[in-house]
Amino acid sequence: MNAVILLSTANTVAQAGVLMIGAGSLLVAGVITTALWKTFEKAGEPGWAALVPIYNTLTLLRIVDKPWWWVLLLLIPYVNLIILVWVLNLLGKRFGKTEGFTVGLLFLPFIFYPQLAWGEATFQRPAQPAV
Known part of the structure; x- marks a missing residue:
């Protein structure tokens, strides 16, 4: 009888742990998406673009002045790490x-994207070359 109770308790604890990890992951994803929305708006792009897969990557590439076909480079293993x-x-x-901030965006996005979004940083479009 005690073995059944212990097994049941261990199973409940494991389920609670999985639930907490899942809820935490959703919270982190929500923070990053909301920060990306605000970052897009700071850069003069529509914020809702952060919600649409692939289009958010195209918007990000537009912000950093890179061509759309870089999305294809992001599909190639190992090359995608360099491009990212x-x-x-x-x-x-x-x-x-x-x-150093780039390293933070890469490894701690849930801290550094909100700094871009709600911090004092302002978007600076690069100077256009004279024609």
Whole structure:
């Protein structure tokens, strides 16, 4: 009888742990998406674009002045890592941040995207070359 109770208790604890991890993941994803929405608006793009898969990547590429076909590069294993770091670096630069901020965007996005969104950083479009 005690073994059944212990097994039942362990099963309940495991289910609660899975539920907490799932809820935490949803919370982190919500924070990043909301921050991306505000970041897009700061850059002069529609905020709702953060909610649409693939279109949010196209919008991000537009913000950092890269062509649409870079989305295809993001589909190639290993190349996508280089392109991701490059795009995040350019995003940080557009807001006047350093390479250290790029590392933060890459490894701690739930902290650094809100800093872009609600911090004092302002979007800076690069100077257009004279024609």
